[in-house]
Amino acid sequence: MNKSHTPSTSNFIKQIIAADLASGKHVKIRTRFPPEPNGYLHLGHAKSILLNFGLAKEYGGACNLRFDDTNPEKEEQAYVDSIVESVKWLGADFGGKALYASDYFDFMYQCAEHLVTSGNAYVDSQSADEMKHNRGFFTKPGVDSLFRSRSSSENLSLLREMRDGKHADGAHVLRAKIDMRSPNINLRDPALYRIKKATHHRTGDKWCIYPMYTYAHPIEDAVEKITHSLCTLEFEDQRPFYDWLLNKLADGGLLQRPLPQQIEFARLNLTHVLLSKRLLIKLVEGGHVDGWDDPRMPTLAGARRRGYTADGLRRFAERIGVSKAHQMIDYSILEDCMREHLNEIAPRRMAVLDPIKLVIENYPEGQEELMDVPNHPQKPEWGKRQVPFSRELWIERDDYTDSPPKGYFRLAPGATVRLRYGYAVKCEGYHNGIVRCTYLAETRSGTPGADAVKVKGNIHWVSVKHAHAAQVHLYDRLFKIEHPESVEHLNPDSIKTVSAQLEPGLKDSKESHVQFERHGYFICDDGRVNRTVTLRDSWAKH
């Protein structure tokens, strides 16, 4: 249905899907995005969300939003809420209803009993330290637990006692019985269930044993009839267990084939930011930022407040692609995607961020004119607005200099520039902090005389009398170095608040994106004005 859209380039996952569809293994695909509700979603998750939902859309399938809530000690409803909000904001269609791993706890437990009775799992009563010790090393095979040979009836009653709260945390753990000597450490009898007398944010105190991710995830996928289960590279070693488990359960009649297939891709790495929940939590709790949704945070909630758009993120995901090679993407790619999108949707406005006064000495005192200003020069259909012009204007401090460097074509003594959409003015001097000019009355924009005078420079302005003063937040990157590792690398100038002068009529917009001409893209939200990203500036290189 979106065939008219630019066909995205091929990638290895699409090839697998296309082959599965062609062979008839699946008639319809289903993917899923499975966050753990233990933090806010960040830019890295956006890649995964856009990938999973994007594939579903492209192939006419579906994608589930499923919370992997198997560890009650770390998870909270507040995180669930923020995640749902971010996923919706990204435009992902998950059918309106989020799913939860905890909804399958009963079934997972049933599967556990089956594994026990079929001799594929046992209750181990070693301490965590003993288990660790007996697991061995990379080069040293593990050794069997003393409890590995318990009878299935003993295992079953122990498992039930665990479930019924008869044992303390850590007293026992249910383990898969595979091979303690496997070269793949993940196959050395991985833990399936642990005792955790904790209250779960959804199931309350119903359970005191909780499934491990390793065990729960494949079952979640199978129950939901996921066809392609996409995850990041670090789970590659887990895939043999994923398949082992599912096949055992399918053999036992608990699951139907075809079983889901786990496919791994490289996670997103971005320069100038940290994308690990652990470090992000540190920033929040250490008070280095104003919370998870601080506009400088690489969270989706933060990105949104910064003025980043879902569409910009989509372009970004498309641009970086998907593969198994580790990617390190320069942050400027993301910024560029935002510019690309914002350039299309943001109406243009004038704002002076660092104001100094300009007086047109030969412009009649008290006179005012309304200038016709296009809302978007490349989109005449967006119409024009009228902006008041008068004798005293605010202009940008940077647009005047006493000693112009070579190639400078803004205001300097004797120089002529155009006040964008107004008149051409000639600079007569600078006294008492005020730039003094004279204007050429016949050069009003939109009149034939406008083209008679050619100027290089073109600067924006706001009439002093009509200006709307506002605090504008100029955001820059949170970290000053390319590969930050800790709070020491925070950029001290990541936020600067300036007293700006905006053209009238800009104050009461809600989550609206605008371009301040010659500055960049900003988002106005309930009186708060944030800079999303600057415009490209090839002059700044000089």
Place this chain on the structure above:
RNA sequence: UGGGGCGUCGCCAAGCUGGUCUAAGGCACCGGAUUUUGAUUCCGGCAUUCCUAGGUUCGAAUCCUAGCGCCCCAGCCA
């Protein structure tokens, strides 16, 4: 030094059932044109080379062998 992955232009990334590859595309970069945003847009340039070394073949980024480099795995986290 066990197991699993990855290695194509500065950054991504197609290609990988061998020839149409003197290697697509994007971003960056460098020109040049348009422009009342030093923005946007436009046009042109940008890997005889595919981690290295051998081999197979009439022919290899694509197959084989041996190296080298990087990442991941020893939670009752996900």
